[in-house]
Amino acid sequence: MDLCSAVQFLENKTILVSGATGFLAxxxxxRVLRIQPNIKxxxxxxxxxxxxxxxxxxxxxxxGKELFSVLRGILGSNIDSFxxxxxxxxxxxxxxxxxxxxxxxxxxxIWRNTNIVVNCAATTNFDERYDVALAINTMGALNVLNFAxxxxxxxxxxxxxxxxxxxxxxxxxxxxxxxxxxxxNGTYKLDIDGQxxxxxxxxxxxxxxxxxxxxAFAMKELxxxxxxxxxxxxxxxxxxxxxxMLVGHFKDNLPTVIIRPTxxxxxxxxxxxxxxxxxxxxDSVLASYGKGKLKCFLASPELVLDVIPADMxxxxxxxxxxxxxxxxxxxxxxxxxxxLRNPLKFSSVRDFTTRYFxxxxxxxxxxxxxxxxxxxxxxxxxxxxCYMRIRFLLPLKGLYWLDAIFCQxxxxxxxxxxxxxxxxxRLVELYKPYLLFKGIFDDKNLEKLRVAAMEMGLNVDEFGFxxxxxxxxxYFINIHLPGLVRYVMKQ
Numbered sequence: 001m002d003l004c005s006a007v008q009f010l011e012n013k014t015i016l017v018s019g020a021t022g023f024l025a026x027x028x029x030x031r032v033l034r035i036q037p038n039i040k041x042x043x044x045x046x047x048x049x050x051x052x053x054x055x056x057x058x059x060x061x062x063x064g065k066e067l068f069s070v071l072r073g074i075l076g077s078n079i080d081s082f083x084x085x086x087x088x089x090x091x092x093x094x095x096x097x098x099x100x101x102x103x104x105x106x107x108x109x110i111w112r113n114t115n116i117v118v119n120c121a122a123t124t125n126f127d128e129r130y131d132v133a134l135a136i137n138t139m140g141a142l143n144v145l146n147f148a149x150x151x152x153x154x155x156x157x158x159x160x161x162x163x164x165x166x167x168x169x170x171x172x173x174x175x176x177x178x179x180x181x182x183x184x185n186g187t188y189k190l191d192i193d194g195q196x197x198x199x200x201x202x203x204x205x206x207x208x209x210x211x212x213x214x215x216a217f218a219m220k221e222l223x224x225x226x227x228x229x230x231x232x233x234x235x236x237x238x239x240x241x242x243x244x245m246l247v248g249h250f251k252d253n254l255p256t257v258i259i260r261p262t263x264x265x266x267x268x269x270x271x272x273x274x275x276x277x278x279x280x281x282x283d284s285v286l287a288s289y290g291k292g293k294l295k296c297f298l299a300s301p302e303l304v305l306d307v308i309p310a311d312m313x314x315x316x317x318x319x320x321x322x323x324x325x326x327x328x329x330x331x332x333x334x335x336x337x338x339x340l341r342n343p344l345k346f347s348s349v350r351d352f353t354t355r356y357f358x359x360x361x362x363x364x365x366x367x368x369x370x371x372x373x374x375x376x377x378x379x380x381x382x383x384x385x386c387y388m389r390i391r392f393l394l395p396l397k398g399l400y401w402l403d404a405i406f407c408q409x410x411x412x413x414x415x416x417x418x419x420x421x422x423x424x425x426r427l428v429e430l431y432k433p434y435l436l437f438k439g440i441f442d443d444k445n446l447e448k449l450r451v452a453a454m455e456m457g458l459n460v461d462e463f464g465f466x467x468x469x470x471x472x473x474x475y476f477i478n479i480h481l482p483g484l485v486r487y488v489m490k491q
Contacts, residue, residue, distance in 0.1 A: 006463055009322045010036035014113040016151075018094050018144055019121030020044035021061045023277045024160065024264055027310040028118065028317055029062065030271060033086065034071050035318075035462065043110050045090045045099055045121070054089035063087065066487075070271035094121045094140035099147050110151075116321055117148040118158045126234040126430045129216055130223030131199045133239040138192065141243030142250060149254055155325035156255040157247070158317060163260040163306070163335050163441050165241040167232045170438040172340075175260070175333040175445045178241055180249040184231025192242050195226065233433035248331050257320045261313045262337035262441060263434070266483040268309035268470065270462075274483025275310075281434055282307065282349070286481065287489050290357045292370040296387060298428055299435045300379035301347035306339035306441060308467060309475075316446065316465040319453050334449065335441040338467035343440075350375055352476035360482075362489070381432060392421050 010032060019025050025044075032039060044062065048054035062068075063083055072079050090110065093100030101107040121144070123136045141159060148157045166173045167184045183190045202222055206215050223235030232238035244258055265283075266276035279287065282305060288294040299305075316336050324332060338344060354372065361369040378384040428435075450466055460466075 006318050006322045006458060007036050010318075011038045012040045013115045014041045014043070014153075015039070015116045015118060016043045016045065016090075016110060016114045016148075017118045017120060018045040018099065018140075019119070019160075020046050020089075021057060022120050022122070023280075024261070024310055024313060025118075025120035026062055026065065026067055026277070027267065027275075028120070028314040029087075030067050030071060031311065031314045031318060034074070034271060037075075037082070037086075039086060041086060041088060041113065043088050043090050043114065045092045045094070045101075047093055048089070048091035050091055051089070051103070054091040058087065058089040065277070067271065067275050067277075094119070094143050095135035097143065099143060111147075112151075113153065114148075114151040115153055115155050116158065116325075117144060117151070117154060117156075118160070118317070118321075119144040120160045122160070122240065124236055126236045127220050127224055128235050128239075129219035130226060130235055130239075131203060131219050133223055133235045134195060134199055134242075137236070137239035138242040138246065139196070142246040145247050145250060145254070145256075149252065154254065156257065156321065157251070158321055159244070159247050159256065159258045160317075161240050161244050161258050161260050162237060163262045163337055164237045164434070164437075165232075165244060165260065166439060167237065168433050168437065168439075171440065172442045173335075173439045174442050175335050177248050177258070177331055177333055178245045180245050182245065184241075186231075188230060190230055190242070190245075192246065195242070198222075198226070234430060251331060255324050256331040257324050258331055258333045259313070259317060259320065260333060260335050260441075262306035262308050262335070262339070264310050264313055265307045266309060266480045266487075267311040268475065268479065269464075270311045270315075273479040274486070276480075276483045276487050279488060281431070283484055283488065285431075286349075286353050286484060289353055289372060289375060290362045290370070290481075290485070290489065291364070292362070292372055294375060295373075296376035296378055296384075296391075297435070298378050298381070298384045298432060299346040301345065301350070301377050303346050303436065303438065304339045304343045304440065305346050305349055306337045306437075307344065308337050309470070312336070312465040312467070315463045316449070319449060319458065319463055319465070323449055323452065332445060334446045335443045336446060336465065337441045337443065338470070339440045340443055342467040342470055342472070344472045346377065346435075348472060349476065350377060352473060353481065356477050356481045360485070362485075381436070384428065388421070388425070396421060 017025055017029060029042060044058060046054055046057050048057055075082050090101060090106065098107060119141060121136060121140055123133055145157060148154050181189045181191065206218055227233065227235050227238035232241065247256060263281045265280060266274050285294065285297055313336050316334060320334060357372045364370055378387055454460060
C-alpha cells in the first residue's frame with residue numbers, strides 16, 4: 001500500500017462524483033476543495049434537464065450551503081472564480097447509459113480527463129418503488145462502473161454502499177464481498193436480470209389493466225416482497241447489495257474500493273461541528289421526541305446504535321483513494337462505523353436526548369415551549385404491539401363504535417387517529433431491522449488503512465476517521481442535537 005500525502009495525491013487530479021447533491025457527497029466535495037485547492041477539476045453529476053438547471057442546482061443545493069462557509073472565508077472574493085474554474089455541474093442520470101450525459105463534447109471531456117470516479121448516487125428510501133431503486137442503486141452502479149472503464153486515465157472507482165447490505169445479521173459482520181447471485185437466506189439464487197424482467201412485466205401488466213394510479217404502490221410492494229424473499233429487510237439494502245454484486249463481477253482490472261458506512265450523522269470537526277442535512281435514520285426519532293410527539297419507541301436499551309459522523313466518512317474515502325490506485329486486485333471493502341471500537345448504546349442516546357431537550361426545549365409554531373418527559377423503550381416487537389394495542393388500538397376501536405352511535409360525529413377525529421396509527425406502524429416495520437439490530441461491524445480492513453496512514457505520517461487531526469476519539473455524550477449534547485435543531489428541525 002503506497003500511501004503518499006493525501007494533499008499531494010489530489011493535486012491536479014480530476015474527480016467525477018455522482019449523486020453530488022446528496023449529504024455525504026457534499027461533505028466529500030467540500031473536504032477535497034478545502035484541503036487541495038489545486039485539484040484540477042470536480043465534475044459533479046446531478047439530475048437536471050439541462051446545463052442551466054444543473055448550474056442552478058449546483059449553487060442552490062451544493063455550493064450555497066453553509067457547509068461551504070469556511071471555504072468562502074478562506075478564499076474571500078476569489079470564491080466565485082474558484083468555483084467556476086474547479087467545479088463543473090454535469091446534467092445526467094446514472095440510471096441511463098453513459099450516465100445520461102447528452103452533451104457528447106462534455107462526455108468526451110470527462111472520459112479524457114477523469115482520474116477517479118466516486119459513486120455517491122442512491123435512493124435511500126427503505127420502501128422505494130422497486131423499478132426506481134433497481135434503476136439507481138443496482139443498474140446505476142453498473143452504469144457508473146462502465147463509464148469509469150471508458151476513462152483512459154482513471155486510477156480507481158470508489159463506490160459508496162451501506163453497511164446494512166448485511167440485512168439483519170448478528171454477531172461480528174465481516175468486510176466481505178458478495179458473490180454474484182448470492183442471497184442472504186441462501187435458499188434461492190438471485191438473478192439480477194430476472195429482477196429487471198420481473199419489473200418490466202409487472203409494469204406492463206399494470207399499464208394494460210389501466211391501473212396507472214396504483215403503479216407507485218404496486219412497485220413499492222413488489223420491492224419489499226422481493227427483498228424479503230431473498231433475505232433482505234427492505235428494498236433499499238436489497239438493491240444496494242445487488243449493485244455491489246455487479247460492481248464486483250464486472251470491474252475487470254479497474255481498482256475498486258467499496259465503502260460501507262453505517263448511519264451517517266452530522267460532522268464531528270470539519271469544516272465545523274454539527275452540520276447536517278435532512279433526517280437520517282435515527283434523527284426522525286430524536287426530532288419527534290424533541291417536538292413532544294414521541295412517548296415510546298422500539299429499541300432495546302442495551303443494543304448498540306452504530307453511527308459515524310459524515311466528515312469521518314469523507315476522510316476515510318479520501319485516504320482510501322490515496323491508498324488504492326493502480327491496484328487491480330479483488331475489490332477492497334471498508335466498514336466505516338463505530339460499533340466495534342466505540343459502541344454507543346440506545347440507552348445512552350435516550351439519556352443524551354432527554355437531557356438536551358430538557359435544557360433546550362423546542363418552541364412550537366405557537367411560540368410555546370414543548371415539555372418532554374421520559375420515553376418508554378420497548379425492546380421487542382411483541383412488546384411494542386402489545387403496547388400499541390392497549391394505548392391506541394383499543395381506544396381507536398372504542399372511538400369507531402362511538403362514531404357509529406353518534407352518526408359519524410367523531411369521524412374526523414377517528415380518521416385522523418387511524419391514519420397516525422397506520423403511519424406509525426408502517427414506520428416501525430421499516431425501521432425495525434435497525435432499531436433491533438444485533439450485529440457489530442468488524443473493521444479490520446479499515447483499521448489496517450488507519451494504521452498505514454498513521455505510519456506514513458498522515459495528519460490524523462485533518463484526516464482522522466477513528467471513532468475511538470469521539471466522546472458520545474459531548475458529541476450528542478454539544479454537536480449533533482444542536483446541529484439537528486439548527487439545520488433540520490428549524491428548516
